[in-house]
Amino acid sequence: MSVTLQSFTQYAPGSSRKILDNINLTVEDGAFIALVGPSGAGKTSLLRAIGGLSPVYEGHLLIDGLPIGHSDLPKRKTGFVFQNYALFRHMSVARNISFGLDVLPRKHRPDRADISARVQDLLDLIQLPHLAHARPDQLSGGQRQRVALARALATEPKLLLLDEPFGALDPIVRRTIRRWLRELHDKLGLTTILVTHDHEEALDIADRLVVMQDGRIVQDADANTLNAYPQTPFVMQFLGETLEFAGEIQNKHFIPEDTDVLPFPVTENNGKTTVFIRPSEVRFVAHKGAAHILSQTRNPNGLYHYTVKTTQRTLDITTPVITEHAEDEKFGLDISQGKIFPNIR
Secondary structure (H helix, E strand, O other): EEEEEEEEEOOOOOOOOOEEEEEEEEEEOOOOOEOOOOOOOOHHHHHHHHOOOOOEEEEEEEOOOOEEOOOOOOOOEEEEEEEOOOOOOOHHHHHHHHHHHHHHOOOOOOOOHHHHHHHHHHHHHHOOOOOOOOOHOOOOHHHHHHHHHHHHHHOOOEEEEEOOOOOOHHHHHHHHHHHHHHHHHHEEEEEEEEOOOOOOHHHHOOOEEEEEEEEEEEEEOOOOHHHHHHOOOHHHHOOOEEEEEEEEEEEOEEEOOOOOOEEOEEEEEEEEEEEOOOOOOEEEEEEEEEEEEEEEEEEOOOOEEEEEEOOOOOEEEOOOOOOOOOOOOOOOEEOOOEEEEEOOO
């Protein structure tokens, strides 16, 4: 099932404030994408709009090429999993899973034997066949998440919408569940849209990341492209730790304000600007400045952490590269691998 939004805009109820601003997005059939960004970016609003839960908007929203209000859309089923799971506490696991089938209109509802068989298949799929008669409060967080997913899958949707589904889980369970979900997506041939504020989670599970800020899409690309070619400082900062160095471009060279940072050639025009760089891309160049190491440690994951003092500031630099500089040795900082964004002056 494909999803297409064209010039899609949505306003806050009773006001002119835009919740979603001129969204253009295509999700191909079978894709797994993640909507990422900070709180208030518009991720959940966009997910709800795609799910048909926000009917008032400007622009176009197409599901499999059909407008969202088209009469044929009920046949193209959508599964929705909320952050709080929304399981019914008074119902067993099996009844929770069958709920979406039980409430279908009679002419569309399978008979009891078919529903029972479908529930058993889903219990096997989520690897919880022994918990059919348990209640939600008897389950772990990871088990409740699997039941919520099974309930969403009971009506055999082609589009699965997930709103922060791993937020209440501890890190170890989160990793297990999201990998299981990715395998499930591939096995069932779903189109899946995940909302998360955790970029590492999105990088681990999704084909593409749609980065949102203030109700707009600021970049839509795969993980490698986002890391190599972020289009804005926000995208770069959202995806990982970033250092900033102010300076000025003069005659095709960046001249840093910090005299312990080395100039380097650029192609941009003259003027004040800022270089953005990952800490791991900073290099130490002996005898080219007055910077020095205040402390250094090796993390359990094999990375090296340096606290560096320049004439203007103190920096924390974590890198897989070991340096031979002693703590009293002076050096300059090479930031030539950094990025200059044209509109940042």
